Amino acid sequence: MSSIDARDVPADTTSTERLAAAGLEYRVVDLTDDASAVAFQRAVDRGFLGAEPSSEMLAQVTKTFAARRNIGVFEKSAAEAALPVATTNAWATPLTLPGGGEIDMWAISVVTVAATHRRRGIARALLEGELRAAASAGVAVAGLTVTEATIYGRYGFGSAVPVARLTVDTRRAGWGGETSPGRLEYVDRETLAADLGAVHERARRRTAGQIPGWRGRWEGYAGVAPTADRDQARGVRYLDEDGALRGVMAYTVSEANGTLRFRLDVRLLVAETTEARAALWRFALQHDLVDEVVADLRPLDDPLPWLVADSRGVKQEVHDHGWLRILDLPAALTARRYSAPLDTVLRVEDSLGFANGDWRVRIDESGDATVEVAEDGDPADIVLDVSALSSLYAGGVRAASLHAAGRISGDAAAVEALDRALVAFPVPSLDIWY
Template identity: 80%
Template structure:
């Protein structure tokens, strides 16, 4: 885990001054105070159009939020118990990189602004304040998952980790794969939460774009947390031939009204071996009385379409999920491994200034990169920081960005970028944060 604690970073003074000029107060929320903690959480649920949280839910979420840096925006002189009109929180977490290494990432979550306070520069203050805080702490990359995809590009974030939503008509798809050795067994909620955390932590190091989960996340999937649908949660685990835990599936089943036929929703399927993954998919698709299986946040190279008898029984919908924002070009690019040699000068446009300029990126035969300033040199490719951030995890093609007018370079240069930046296996991010 990272040695940097975001809670040690004070509230950004620039954002505080900007909002103060409009009669608003921007400050760190004290989660040691129960009333302040509850008000922050209620504002978050309001912002995401959720139900009013119960006391048990507030206690549960406080275990997670209490480990983060929580910022609230308030009307000036509002008491600490008042609900903030805007929220955001952050923490520093490892991000898995192509080649299996890690880098510190400033993770951003729960970005909300009350509907009563739109168009007052609050969202800008929140997001730019987080980027300044991350840069001041020496964190080279920021990241978030988003509910709206049109907001974050203006701050230099790029959609970097696409995922797929898989919908399976089980009666049409059937099963065409093998029956892996080992065994499956049901697990109770507490064991399910622990198993999800254990397997996810081992498996994430092999896939770029992943970050560690946390206790509250696993308890939510497993039905331990006091959520409204907790009683629907079920889980199975896969043990290999030696009895070692290698995979876990958390899911729910719901009935199509009055039919006694069911839909199975995958909350999380995590596996560290191909046998484990196949065994868990087979369980889901061959489950009694289940006609449809739905799984979101799956990697684009998930083998499921190749494990069924009829791949037309599997609908795949690709969508954005993980967004990244490079803040330190040399630190970010030298931390990951590349798939092909490269020697190129890139010109980066960054309206916030963190990565602005010309950089020479040299990658040797082993995929190791060095990055140096190259002001005055001839630029081979020019792009905005959001496009660079989209390329960073190795899941977005430079040729696609060039086709959209987001990279200015000739075809030969773009092909070199594609070969160098691509990551194997495909990047993925299987949780929201």
């Protein structure tokens, strides 16, 4: 969908000027220069406390980063090949919306600040710079996945797509589902990477909150990329009765302290049909010598607890994952479909100014919305900040919950009407990091 190339967007002038006043240089990094590319990637690994990357890993990551807009912050006196003291990168990508439509999203990744340069306004310059860059490119929504959940709300991001980590005691849980009519087969790593990409691209269009993956992501899951545990990667795929590929799972197994009993970690399980999903779950739970199966980033409506004989053998831990930030409110709200009619005035508070104001939102019986600046004198039915509205946007967080937490102001009837309109089916999800 996306026709925007983030690499065409220059470095934000406001962030450039702010950091220049602090003796720092903020600029787009040229990854076609080998020395700059290596320095940037080493800084990213340092920021996430990773090991020093090998030459093979540097070459692998370059394939991904080269397609993105990479920003580095440098000491003005630094040598040409010096590591940046802070990094981020971004690209425009389709975000699946409730109702099956899409909108361009400014995906933000690898946000790091060196421990030697904390509390100098660098993180603020990075995040606000990305938001201004996105807005200047006409992108209505920004998004990210985060390692720390307390940072991004101040920039207007809201936790919008919660997911579940499932831990299964296979001996207790057993299996209570039916047998799928197709067949499973093992695949080699290159085929696994290709199958993950193919099935994910078809399946992600049906669930709000999802974005496309990329070649490096699938190669990492499949063990093609030079990761530390690449030799443990395995994969199976599900073919339906007609031989069509409908599901695929990448996983690893590890032994529990020399006991000859194993834990199976699902790296990614993606399926287009209920039969494919059930077949892949059954394979994992009935795998020989496996006592525990762990799968993270699963949708909150995953059927697994209903596929086993004893649901108490399945532990579900819900946590935040996908964070969104509305920039162009009319464009964002009119892009998705809604589950109930609505006529309300939202007062949105946005300290950065992108979505600030009073907005009349009308949703018709077919689920289509119109959004206009509210007329003077129209009272606000709902008052909330842009972080709260961004949390609600994908339809996976309930307005009633935010109201009960004091994040939304409005009477009970207005909040219920908003809740009914925004809720999405199926439950939004996001099954990859970016």
